[in-house]
Amino acid sequence: MLDLKRFEIESNSEYASNKKLKERLRKVKSKELDQKFEVNHHAAFEEIDCLECANCCKTTSPIFIQTDIDRLAKVFRMKSSQFIEEYLFRDEDGDFVLKSSPCPFLNQDNKCLVYDSRPKACREYPHTNRKNMHGILNLSLKNTLICPAVFKIFLEIGKEYRK
Template sequence: MDLKKFKIAAARKQEKLTRFLKQLEELVPDDMQEIVADADAAMWRETDCTTCANCCKTMSPTFSKEDVMRIAAHVGMTPKAFRDKWLYKDETGDWMNKQQPCQFLVDNKCSIYEVRPVDCAQFPHHNLVPFDVYGDTYAANIMHCPATLTLVDKVRKKVEREYEWPK
């Protein structure tokens, strides 16, 4: 994955895709979930996260209490020592990574994959339904995740091609 090319493509498409996602709040095709499922399956056939890992390089998951306890035990630390070494509490009270890229990213792979935070396990959140309700989540992830950029673009193209859709 050429992240430089991805960032250029994402910046070029961001406004159009964000506008499309906003329009979905008002106009939702009857078969939206089927459109999303087909686009998501096609996107995963051409996407390999281990060639990218941009999410781990540019974002931080939130760490729940359960995440901290599980990961701390896995790396042989107390939860307090783990938080002190790796995390900070943001303005909303969420525990976040102190550094980027993520301290557990090694060669574009998660070194704690089996016990990673739930937030990481659920990313890029393509399973959120209904799709149209989570437009803000997808819009925020377009600049971080090639899979999300591709998914939203595939959905947009299909909807604009098959429905009367404002451009």
């Protein structure tokens, strides 16, 4: 069973080390880095069950792009403007994000009420099995504090690149 309190303590205590690792990873060839993340992504998710955790849904908000808003508004039989008014606000970067956390679409059993229509950012989270990991290393570092799988990926990759 995943202990989110223990994860929070561990991920915070390793943050400085992971920040140094992130800087070392910037020097790794792009293809090699992408491959390391891909392999470790699959290994991490063989061990970690998102439905047991849902920490991302409990603590953060995805960015909602217009197609997400339109799709979810349709699910709830609302106008897009109504959906925005009900659930979203613009953050300091001008992006639409949820007004509150945990996510209003997260059920008690950690299942997503709108899973089939969820935002693109949710579909792709935690973004560790994609191309150009160099471009999102800062985001991935932040995600070590949110997602136990990303934390585990950093620990595994770090075994090879920490000095």
